[in-house]
Amino acid sequence: MAMSAPVPRTQQQRALGISTLSFTLCFAVWTLFSILGIEIKDDFALSDTQLGLLMATPVLTGSISRLFLGVLTDRFGGRWVFSLLMLCTAACVYLLTFANSYPMLLVGALGVGLAGGSFIVGVAYTSAWFDKEHQGTALGIFGAGNVGAAVTNFGAPFLLMAMGWQGTALAYATILAITGVLFLILAKDDPLADQRNATSVSFAEQMAPLADIRVWRFSLYYFFVFGAFVALALWLPHFLIEVYGLSLAEAGFVAALYTIPASLFRILGGWMSDRYGARRVMYWTFIVSALCCFLLSYPPTDYIVQGVHGPVSFSFTIPLAGFIVLTMVLGFFMSLGKAAVFKHIPVYYPKNVGIVGGMVGMVGGLGGFFLPLTFGMLNDVIGIWQSCFMLLFVIVAAALIWMHYAILKAERIEARDRCESTDLPELSTPSRFVLTEWHPEDESFWESTGKRIASRNLWISIPCLLLAFSVWMVWSVVVAKLPLVGFDYTPNQLFWLAALPGLSGATFRVFYSFMVPIFGGRRFTAISTLSLMLPAAWIGFAVQNPETPYLVMAILALLCGFGGGNFASSMANISFFYPKREKGKALAMNAGLGNLGVSVMQFLVPLVISLGTFAAFTGDGQSTSTGGELWLQNAGFVWVPFIALATVAAWFGMNDIASAKSSFAEQAVIFKRKHNWLMCVLYTGTFGSFIGFSAAFPLLTNTQFPAVDALKFAFLGPLVGALSRAWSGGLSDRFGGARVTFWTFMVMIVGVVGVMFSLANKDASWGFTGFFAAFMLLFLATGVGNASTFQMIPSIFRHEVARLMPQLSADEQLAHAERESAATIGFTSAIAAYGAFFIPKSFGTSIDMTGGVGAALIGFIVFYTACSALTWFYYSRKGAEIRL
Numbered sequence: 006m007a008m009s010a011p012v013p014r015t016q017q018q019r020a021l022g023i024s025t026l027s028f029t030l031c032f033a034v035w036t037l038f039s040i041l042g043i044e045i046k047d048d049f050a051l052s053d054t055q056l057g058l059l060m061a062t063p064v065l066t067g068s069i070s071r072l073f074l075g076v077l078t079d080r081f082g083g084r085w086v087f088s089l090l091m092l093c094t095a096a097c098v099y100l101l102t103f104a105n106s107y108p109m110l111l112v113g114a115l116g117v118g119l120a121g122g123s124f125i126v127g128v129a130y131t132s133a134w135f136d137k138e139h140q141g142t143a144l145g146i147f148g149a150g151n152v153g154a155a156v157t158n159f160g161a162p163f164l165l166m167a168m169g170w171q172g173t174a175l176a177y178a179t180i181l182a183i184t185g186v187l188f189l190i191l192a193k194d195d196p197l198a199d200q201r202n203a204t205s206v207s208f209a210e211q212m213a214p215l216a217d218i219r220v221w222r223f224s225l226y227y228f229f230v231f232g233a234f235v236a237l238a239l240w241l242p243h244f245l246i247e248v249y250g251l252s253l254a255e256a257g258f259v260a261a262l263y264t265i266p267a268s269l270f271r272i273l274g275g276w277m278s279d280r281y282g283a284r285r286v287m288y289w290t291f292i293v294s295a296l297c298c299f300l301l302s303y304p305p306t307d308y309i310v311q312g313v314h315g316p317v318s319f320s321f322t323i324p325l326a327g328f329i330v331l332t333m334v335l336g337f338f339m340s341l342g343k344a345a346v347f348k349h350i351p352v353y354y355p356k357n358v359g360i361v362g363g364m365v366g367m368v369g370g371l372g373g374f375f376l377p378l379t380f381g382m383l384n385d386v387i388g389i390w391q392s393c394f395m396l397l398f399v400i401v402a403a404a405l406i407w408m409h410y411a412i413l414k415a416e417r418i419e420a421r422d423r424c425e426s427t428d429l430p431e432l433s434t435p436s437r438f439v440l441t442e443w444h445p446e447d448e449s450f451w452e453s454t455g456k457r458i459a460s461r462n463l464w465i466s467i468p469c470l471l472l473a474f475s476v477w478m479v480w481s482v483v484v485a486k487l488p489l490v491g492f493d494y495t496p497n498q499l500f501w502l503a504a505l506p507g508l509s510g511a512t513f514r515v516f517y518s519f520m521v522p523i524f525g526g527r528r529f530t531a532i533s534t535l536s537l538m539l540p541a542a543w544i545g546f547a548v549q550n551p552e553t554p555y556l557v558m559a560i561l562a563l564l565c566g567f568g569g570g571n572f573a574s575s576m577a578n579i580s581f582f583y584p585k586r587e588k589g590k591a592l593a594m595n596a597g598l599g600n601l602g603v604s605v606m607q608f609l610v611p612l613v614i615s616l617g618t619f620a621a622f623t624g625d626g627q628s629t630s631t632g633g634e635l636w637l638q639n640a641g642f643v644w645v646p647f648i649a650l651a652t653v654a655a656w657f658g659m660n661d662i663a664s665a666k667s668s669f670a671e672q673a674v675i676f677k678r679k680h681n682w683l684m685c686v687l688y689t690g691t692f693g694s695f696i697g698f699s700a701a702f703p704l705l706t707n708t709q710f711p712a713v714d715a716l717k718f719a720f721l722g723p724l725v726g727a728l729s730r731a732w733s734g735g736l737s738d739r740f741g742g743a744r745v746t747f748w749t750f751m752v753m754i755v756g757v758v759g760v761m762f763s764l765a766n767k768d769a770s771w772g773f774t775g776f777f778a779a780f781m782l783l784f785l786a787t788g789v790g791n792a793s794t795f796q797m798i799p800s801i802f803r804h805e806v807a808r809l810m811p812q813l814s815a816d817e818q819l820a821h822a823e824r825e826s827a828a829t830i831g832f833t834s835a836i837a838a839y840g841a842f843f844i845p846k847s848f849g850t851s852i853d854m855t856g857g858v859g860a861a862l863i864g865f866i867v868f869y870t871a872c873s874a875l876t877w878f879y880y881s882r883k884g885a886e887i888r889l
């Protein structure tokens with residue numbers, strides 16, 4: 006793609022925005038019959054076959070017209086063609102309102118189908134504004150206009166009820182006509198307009214690229230990723246109703262889970278094609294799609310095996326939940342593939358985007374027309390519902406084999422001629438995962454490069470850590486509901502289940518503290534996030550059966566400690582990315598917003614376990630002892646899709662820092678550092694209290710104030726603590742972490758006294774209010790203390806390394822200090838995390854031994870007093886060993 010001069014970014018954004026909006030509206034019009042057909046069928050007494058043909062006709066027109074519209078766009082430019090296309094389509098939609106017979110409806114549907122041809126017009130117009138390094142992302146954003154189908158599915162029914170099908174069609178025609186006029190006025194001629202006007206190209210020259218076999222290879226790719234996507238979107242509701250016995254509403258909802266993400270993730274596919282190469286994206290698309298189609302094509306089967314002691318029978322079938330997951334994965338990778346296919350076209354055919362894209366788009370669109378008809382025929386001939394996926398497996402396997410053969414052939418040509426082939430050259434895109442040069446303390450490097458990269462890693466790390474905290478603390482809510490659904494556990498057993506994740510999480514942190522320098526921050530963040538899938542999914546199954554052994558529940562609680570361990574590696578990783586002057590704020594943001602996962606969990610889980618919306622694929626609810634119904638399995642299942650997305654984001658979006666590599670032996674020097682152990686004590690006082698109170702607060706409130714539904718507001722405590730941590734990082738940078746930490750412990754002592762006083766008067770009208778307010782003060786103080794203690798660690802070790810290793814150069818001292826700080830941050834967080842075990846267990850033990858929680862609270866006051874004394878003596882008084 007050659008442009009005479011760089012195009013201003015504002016003009017690129019303007020062109021992309023207006024073309025994407027226009028395509029979204031056109032796509033909404035293209036699928037209009039999926040809603041209007043409901044009322045049209047009744048008004049015209051149509052059969053199912055007639056209705057099916059009426060719905061398919063726009064798909065056919067939209068597919069075939071793409072070729073001709075592509076030719077027109079190459080010749081006259083996208084601005085005029087797009088505008089006139091929208092005006093012509095609006096006129097056809099308007100004329101549809103006058104139809105009084107089935108043939109007239111079909112004629113009108115042919116005109117409505119022109120809206121589907123807008124895709125190739127927009128592709129040619131949009132790609133002309135961007136260079137080849139950014140065309141994939143731009144076309145991915147434009148292609149996400151497929152979501153216009155969802156706009157019609159959600160909005161048109163309301164118009165249909167209010168205005169009838171003629172009124173709805175008139176509304177759509179009016180909006181599209183206005184958009185066509187605005188596009189002509191607001192859009193500008195693309196950068197290739199002058200070149201196009203100056204060069205006369207014959208029709209034969211325009212059509213010449215269609216003789217290239219590569220065009221037809223791309224067409225096969227698109228026949229699967231787009232045509233099969235459209236076909237499944239139309240076929241899935243029927244399949245789900247017949248195979249799994251779902252209602253129409255349930256089948257529509259499941260189909261939406263497939264179609265909406267499969268449209269929006271096209272943006273991700275474009276970005277990935279720009280960054281990692283379209284060939285890599287296509288490989289992953291076809292490999293994963295082939296696997297999904299193979300599994301989905303396997304029909305329910307009963308087996309009888311002749312065993313040693315006689316016949317052994319068993320069955321194989323894909324349950325509804327498994328079917329939904331496989332189709333969602335299939336749709337996700339189809340969306341990536343759609344973007345990757347169109348990434349190729351403007352790179353290899355910069356002067357023929359319209360004609361080549363039109364042919365590829367036409368073949369893909371025809372797939373959306375013919376495949377549903379073929380699915381029905383296969384059902385009649387083979388008699389197996391899964392035959393549709395058998396056909397798709399054959400198609401995707403053929404595309405994968407052809408692509409791989411073409412790539413091998415290109416590589417042989419490269420080796421023979423000692424040159425790089427122009428066929429799919431983006432394979433040579435270098436890996437950008439490892440940062441070989443990283444100097445955040447260099448202000449010029451930081452401002453020009455470092456800050457942007459560090460920010461990206463931070464904002465991917467935060468949701469990963471948020472999910473980790475959510476899974477880690479999920480038992481704090483689950484245990485409160487177990488007795489209601491038939492689990493016969495004693496109060497002490499429940500406190501054990503609430504405490505065990507804290508025990509395992511703290512232990513995992515000890516090991517996780519040293520993993521980032523060994524394995525790399527990107528890889529370990531992705532792997533540790535993926536590990537959350539095991540406890541989250543297993544909880545969803547275990548809580549559905551009250552007969553699940555207590556030992557199994559205890560193992561699950563321990564596995565949730567994977568989430569607790571992630572904090573140590575996450576904080577150590579982020580500490581490497583930022584300069585000293587910004588570490589406090591960055592670590593506070595990562596930890597504070599990550600800690601927010603506790604609050605998110607305590608708000609979201611009570612909500613989802615009370616809803617049966619997802620029962621179709623998470624299972625039936627459980628009857629409660631109060632006569633209600635809970636879907637307690639949702640407490641685990643709700644995190645599964647988010648964990649999958651976060652894992653992908655971490656793997657493809659984060660970086661490893663080459664200079665951060667070190668062995669365990671190099672990091673183990675911190676065990677000889679006195680200040681490492683002192684900070685373990687102080688951080689246990691702040692973070693240990695935060696996580697311990699978060700785990701114990703709901704259950705403690707239930708035991709002390711049984712008339713109060715604690716789950717309605719339990720999320721507020723962790724929310725206050727998390728936000729105060731995120732907010733107060735800069736405060737510690739400004740006034741000194743030691744000073745802030747000292748006063749934090751003073752406030753925490755006041756908070757514990759307030760809790761004791763309120764419990765002593767819990768029967769008074771203000772008893773619960775005082776109890777709640779005192780705990781909110783505790784959560785606020787722990788959040789501030791969490792930030793201030795972590796801000797202290799880098800400063801302490803820069804001072805200590807300079808004192809203990811004066812023979813090293815300044816750069817070597819800085820590297821040692823960074824390494825020891827990261828290891829200490831991880832290790833102190835590991836020790837402090839035991840608070841998630843000891844605090845709930847302290848409350849349970851105190852209740853068993855004394856009948857109340859007063860003994861535990863007195864112990865907390867003694868501990869906070871000791872922490873404040875240590876902070877004052879070593880770090881904040883005049884003449885302190887390290888005055889901060």
